[in-house]
Amino acid sequence: MTPDQALYWLDLLGTFVFGLSGAMLAVRRDLDVFGIAVLAVAAALSGGMIRDMALGATPVAALGTSHTLLAAFAAALCVFFFHRLIEKLSKPVMVLDAIGLGLFAVSGARKALDFGLDPLPAVVLGVLTAVGGGAVRDLLVAETPRVLREEVYALAALLGAVIVVAGDRIGADPLPVLILGAALAAFVRILSVLRGWQAPKAPGPRD
Amino acid sequence: MTPDQALYWLDLLGTFVFGLSGAMLAVRRDLDVFGIAVLAVAAALSGGMIRDMALGATPVAALGTSHTLLAAFAAALCVFFFHRLIEKLSKPVMVLDAIGLGLFAVSGARKALDFGLDPLPAVVLGVLTAVGGGAVRDLLVAETPRVLREEVYALAALLGAVIVVAGDRIGADPLPVLILGAALAAFVRILSVLRGWQAPKAPGPRD
Amino acid sequence: MTPDQALYWLDLLGTFVFGLSGAMLAVRRDLDVFGIAVLAVAAALSGGMIRDMALGATPVAALGTSHTLLAAFAAALCVFFFHRLIEKLSKPVMVLDAIGLGLFAVSGARKALDFGLDPLPAVVLGVLTAVGGGAVRDLLVAETPRVLREEVYALAALLGAVIVVAGDRIGADPLPVLILGAALAAFVRILSVLRGWQAPKAPGPRD
Numbered sequence: 001m002t003p004d005q006a007l008y009w010l011d012l013l014g015t016f017v018f019g020l021s022g023a024m025l026a027v028r029r030d031l032d033v034f035g036i037a038v039l040a041v042a043a044a045l046s047g048g049m050i051r052d053m054a055l056g057a058t059p060v061a062a063l064g065t066s067h068t069l070l071a072a073f074a075a076a077l078c079v080f081f082f083h084r085l086i087e088k089l090s091k092p093v094m095v096l097d098a099i100g101l102g103l104f105a106v107s108g109a110r111k112a113l114d115f116g117l118d119p120l121p122a123v124v125l126g127v128l129t130a131v132g133g134g135a136v137r138d139l140l141v142a143e144t145p146r147v148l149r150e151e152v153y154a155l156a157a158l159l160g161a162v163i164v165v166a167g168d169r170i171g172a173d174p175l176p177v178l179i180l181g182a183a184l185a186a187f188v189r190i191l192s193v194l195r196g197w198q199a200p201k202a203p204g205p206r207d
Numbered sequence: 208m209t210p211d212q213a214l215y216w217l218d219l220l221g222t223f224v225f226g227l228s229g230a231m232l233a234v235r236r237d238l239d240v241f242g243i244a245v246l247a248v249a250a251a252l253s254g255g256m257i258r259d260m261a262l263g264a265t266p267v268a269a270l271g272t273s274h275t276l277l278a279a280f281a282a283a284l285c286v287f288f289f290h291r292l293i294e295k296l297s298k299p300v301m302v303l304d305a306i307g308l309g310l311f312a313v314s315g316a317r318k319a320l321d322f323g324l325d326p327l328p329a330v331v332l333g334v335l336t337a338v339g340g341g342a343v344r345d346l347l348v349a350e351t352p353r354v355l356r357e358e359v360y361a362l363a364a365l366l367g368a369v370i371v372v373a374g375d376r377i378g379a380d381p382l383p384v385l386i387l388g389a390a391l392a393a394f395v396r397i398l399s400v401l402r403g404w405q406a407p408k409a410p411g412p413r414d
Numbered sequence: 415m416t417p418d419q420a421l422y423w424l425d426l427l428g429t430f431v432f433g434l435s436g437a438m439l440a441v442r443r444d445l446d447v448f449g450i451a452v453l454a455v456a457a458a459l460s461g462g463m464i465r466d467m468a469l470g471a472t473p474v475a476a477l478g479t480s481h482t483l484l485a486a487f488a489a490a491l492c493v494f495f496f497h498r499l500i501e502k503l504s505k506p507v508m509v510l511d512a513i514g515l516g517l518f519a520v521s522g523a524r525k526a527l528d529f530g531l532d533p534l535p536a537v538v539l540g541v542l543t544a545v546g547g548g549a550v551r552d553l554l555v556a557e558t559p560r561v562l563r564e565e566v567y568a569l570a571a572l573l574g575a576v577i578v579v580a581g582d583r584i585g586a587d588p589l590p591v592l593i594l595g596a597a598l599a600a601f602v603r604i605l606s607v608l609r610g611w612q613a614p615k616a617p618g619p620r621d
Contacts, residue, residue: 026355027409034361036409038338038354041331049261054463056472058263063319063328070327080409112477120484121477124455131452135554140342142351144556147452148440154448202441202450202494233562234616241568243616245545245561248538256468265470270526270535277534287616347549349558 006175007107010182011048011061012071014103017096019044019075020086022137024096027083029141040076041069042140047132051108051125055115094193097134097146098156102185105130105160106178119165126161127154130185152192160185213382214314217389218255218268219278221310224303226251226282227293229344231303234290236348247283248276249347254339258315258332262322301400304341304353305363309392312337312367313385326372333368334361337392359399367392420589421521424596425462425475426485428517431510433458433489434500436551438510441497443555454490455483456554461546465522465539469529508607511548511560512570516599519544519574520592533579540575541568544599566606574599 022043026036045062052060062068079086108129112122131154135145147153160181167177191197229250233243252269259267269275286293315336319329338361342352354360367388374384398404436457440450459476466474476482493500522543526536545568549559561567574595581591605611 029355030408031355032408034359035355038361053260053467054472054474054477056263056470058261059322059324059328060261063261063324063332066325066327069331083409115473117473117477118480120480121473124483125477139346139553140352140355142349142556145554148443148445148449148554152448154452198446201444201446202497236562237615238562239615241566242562245568260467263470265468266529266531266535267468270468270531270539273532273534276538290616346553347559347562349556 002175006178007110010103010178011107012067014100014107015044015048015062015068015071016075018047018100018104018133018137019072020079021097021100021134022072023076023079024083024086025137025141027079033080036080037073037076039137039140040079041072043133043137044068044072044075045133046136047104047108047129047134050132051111051129054125054128055112055117057111057115095190098186098189098193099182100133101130101153101157101189102160102182102187104133105157105185106164106181109161109164109181110174110178113165113168119169122165123158123161126164127157130157130160152197153189156185156189156192159188209382213385214317217310217385218314219274221307221314222251222255222269222275222278223282225254225307225311225340225344226279227286228304228307228341229279230283230286231290231293232344232348234286240287243287244280244283246344246347247286248279250340250344251275251279251282252340253343254311254315254336254341257339258318258336261332261335262319262324264318264322302397305393305396305400306389307340308337308360308364308396309367309389309394311340312364312392313371313388316368316371316388317381317385320372320375326376329372330365330368333371334364337364337367359404360396363392363396363399366395416589420592421524424517424592425521426481428514428521429458429462429476429482429485430489432461432514432518432547432551433486434493435511435514435548436486437490437493438497438500439551439555441493447494450494451487451490453551453554454493455486457547457551458482458486458489459547460550461518461522461543461548464546465525465543468539468542469526469531471525471529509604512600512603512607513596514547515544515567515571515603516574516596516601518547519571519599520578520595523575523578523595524588524592527579527582533583536579537572537575540578541571544571544574566611567603570599570603570606573602 019040022039023036026039048062049060052058105126109122109126112125131147135147138145163181163184164177226247229246230243233246255269256267259265312333316329316333319332338354342354345352370388370391371384433454436453437450440453462476463474466472519540523536523540526539545561549561552559577595578591
């Protein structure tokens with residue numbers, strides 16, 4: 001499998017799991033079938049669309065084929081019929097969200113490098129790709145986005161993106177680097193929730 | 208009138224009515240004259256701007272001429288002076304919103320087809336164009352967007368976009384298809400409000 | 415210094431002060447170090463990214479070099495360690511926000527003119543560049559954006575953008591016009607807060 005193909009499948013898998021997280025949130029908020037589809041699509045596509053619009057990779061990949069949308073709608077359908085089952089899996093939305101986070105962080109950073117961006121912007125665009133979909137999803141139901149509420153969310157995406165950019169700098173084979181980055185990002189995110197890790201806050205009292 | 212010209216005028220009309228809906232919301236929230244202008248422009252332009260940025264049709268059409276902005280400002284001005292009159296018309300914001308919804312759904316789907324998008328992405332971009340402006344408008348005043356709160360809102364836009372894409376597939380004359388799609392979308396939306404239609408929710412209790 | 419260079423430095427300065435305003439808001443909301451970085455970047459980059467995506471100036475300037483991001487991160491770092499000092503300066507977030515507002519209004523309008531936009535769209539894109547970052551910043555912490563809450567916020571940006579476009583029409587030397595526009599916009603904004611100026615609201619009772 002070439003890196004391009006790997007990126008394609010990773011993106012599709014990330015789309016599906018982010019779609020699940022969006023659809024699960026919609027069910028919890030008691031939204032109807034259209035609300036479920038809208039939140040699934042918003043969560044699944046927003047991050048990649050922001051990435052592509054910022055890079056000028058247009059028409060955005062999410063709309064370039066039907067596959068991305070089909071993955072998001074498949075997620076919405078799964079949730080519509082099986083949300084009770086999905087909910088019963090332990091902390092499922094969190095775990096799915098962590099996997100999607102890792103996948104989008106590496107795919108975003110990789111695409112940024114392919115468009116000639118410098119290392120720092122490539123890392124930031126990876127993080128933006130990863131947290132963008134979740135942020136739009138949460139904003140649509142008037143929640144403060146998870147990236148601001150929950151500790152170490154941005155850090156996990158950062159780790160995945162940094163691994164991809166660092167691997168590119170040392171000339172490593174892209175595919176294992178993508179997988180390593182996505183897995184480590186998801187792992188750190190899940191661990192941080194289970195262990196209740198907290199990032200440091202600015203020292204001193206708030207005036 | 209060519210389809211291109213029709214699209215131009217439909218877009219301008221949709222801009223005006225969405226501008227009215229944004230400006231009316233601003234008056235209800237007791238915003239000042241700048242807030243009225245900002246919400247009118249946000250409601251009127253956001254959907255089309257998202258559409259064009261996603262397609263790479265830049266500079267976005269909304270800023271390519273002065274006409275779109277003048278239509279939005281005209282709407283803001285009408286509301287500033289005549290909001291009591293506009294409010295008295297029966298459920299006016301809802302009806303205007305429905306007409307704008309239909310117009311933007313068909314123009315979004317049509318432009319997506321012109322940029323070579325596949326049928327499914329073209330339909331989704333039509334829906335996004337139609338619901339995007341209202342979503343940005345509602346988010347700016349910290350409301351959950353109408354597309355998630357109200358039943359059958361997304362469905363009406365979907366219907367309009369599907370008609371345009373289906374008409375394109377069977378090689379129908381574009382102009383009547385655009386008008387039919389916009390009218391049917393607006394009609395379904397208005398009917399759904401008057402009749403209190405509800406879309407199905409995911410079966411089973413929420414855990 | 416050429417207008418291009420001036421625009422570059424004005425943009426960087428605006429990025430830094432908007433980054434400060436985002437980071438200060440994050441500290442007040444008791445967010446952790448990642449939340450501070452996210453809000454600094456969101457406040458600093460969103461306006462310019464929307465401007466560039468709308469113009470098709472991609473990859474967006476904010477990600478074209480590392481400088482913009484470094485300015486935003488420097489702002490986050492300053493706030494992380496010195497937020498008590500920064501807070502003690504009189505109404506500091508407001509003043510910084512006013513300066514960033516003026517800088518982005520003129521740089522946004524100037525870039526729009528460089529891309530061949532007509533005067534009215536160029537003015538509006540200047541305003542959007544100026545208020546976009548603050549709006550995204552406020553939306554992320556679930557606040558109604560300042561542009562809608564506070565009087566004369568949009569007017570100040572409008573003034574800066576109009577000066578740039580008017581200067582361009584009469585063929586004035588760009589650099590002093592940019593500085594004049596940014597300074598006047600910031601001045602009007604600060605004065606309006608200190609004096610409690612209010613913009614007119616739509617006449618008549620709200621039904």
